[in-house]
Amino acid sequence: MKHSTRRGFAAGAFALSAALLLAGCAGGGGTDSPDDADGGDTGELTEVKLQLQWLPQAQFAGYFAAVDQGFFEEEGLEVEIIPSGGDIVPQDALANGDVDFAIAWVPKVLGSIEAGANLTDIAQIFQRSGTLQVSWADSGIESVADFEGKRIGSWGFGNEWEIFAAMAAEGLDSTTVQIITQDFNMNAFLQGDIDAAQAMTYNEYAQLLETVNPETEELYQPEDFNVISYQDDTTGAMLQDAIWADTERLESDDAYAETAVKFLKAVVKGWAFARDNPEDAADITLGQGSGWGPSHELWMMNETNKLIWPSAGGIGIIDEAAWQQTVDGALAAVNETGAHLITEEPPATAWSNEYIQQALDELEEEGVDVTGEGFSPIDVELQEGGQ
Structure with a gap:
């Protein structure tokens, strides 16, 4: 100073x-x-x-x-x-x-x-934690317990540890997860390369809701997704x-x-x-x-x-x-x-x-x-x- x-x-x-x-x-x-x-x-x-x-x-x-x-x-x-x-x-x-x-x-x-x-x-x-894990509504991924064997998106740089803390709290095997490195957007998820994408309540989740659904030609709606909140739905919030x-x-x-x-x-x-x-x-x-x-x-x-x-x-x-x-x-x-x-x-x-x-x-x-x-x-x- x-x-x-x-x-x-x-x-x-x-x-x-x-x-x-x-x-x-x-x-x-x-x-x-x-x-x-x-x-x-x-x-x-x-x-x-x-x-x-x-x-x-x-x-x-x-x-x-x-x-x-x-x-x-x-x-x-x-x-x-x-x-x-x-x-x-x-x-x-x-x-x-x-x-x-x-x-x-x-x-x-x-x-x-x-x-x-x-x-x-x-x-x-x-x-409070603002981290989410977002999947498609018909994906069958409704909780952290469904992560094993899935392609889980994360930005890296230390942002992934909340995922693993939540999995540890559930007694899950984190080595079964394939971590897909996301860019700071939802493109890979929208293209089907990720089963459950990482998103912040204040950023990437909004990116989904301001994107046009090609099937309806309207913006995506919350009901199109399963949303897991680390704060509200797990004991792994950090x-x-x-x-x-x-x-x-x-x-x-x-x-x-x-x-x-x-x-x-x-x-x-x-x-x-x-x-x-x-x-x-x-x-x-x-x-x-x-x-x-x-x-x-x-x-x-x-x-x-x-x-x-x-x-x-x-x-x-x-x-x-x-x-x-x-x-x-x-x-x-x-x-x-x-x-x-x-x-x-x-x-x-x-x-x-x-x-x-x-x-x-x-x-x-x-x-x-x-x-x-x-x-x-x-x-x-x-x-x-x-x-």
């Missing part, structure tokens, strides 16, 4: 910066700790780098909203949001010191921690989008720890904005370079909100039972080659509610709704191709 006198940046400049970073960023060196996390009396902003795990889209709307609405600036921060797209592994960028915070799924980082990364989950933004910080810096650098709290406060306000203004939040992500059409983006915003809100303990609070279920699933999971994700419990430093709880306490004093108890999703009508 460094200090800057710049007070913000226009959306166009932000998008250009993100594009340049996506094209050429993996290095750039570590970030320096600030002398004073709140800018002291100089009026300067503390520069912070946030690494996303994918390209700009409503899955990350809260972070973009925090920039757009000035919430980071209110906390004395200037945040640079760095997309990935598969070329940057978020937890690696964080462990290498290239960024200050990163967004990544918990099981993926558990594997990195066992391999030597020293990282801490400081806010569990997604409280925690997903979390905010990760550098453990050693949290423990040794007071300025970094203070900045973490300020960062989380702004993020929470960003997600509260996205909850209360889903249409505006979807427009913000479109303006930051999302390649999806407007109805798809709004669907994604709505479904992402469902994974966050309501949050009884407050957005970002790590539920110990859900954490342990993720760890137990990661320990039990064995992939189609017989490999394990992790072989031992992660250290106690792998998660902490200290920083998010401080942020929530301060926000509640400011009158911010951090639980979304009254949250109600909107109705979104998908259009062909997500337009």
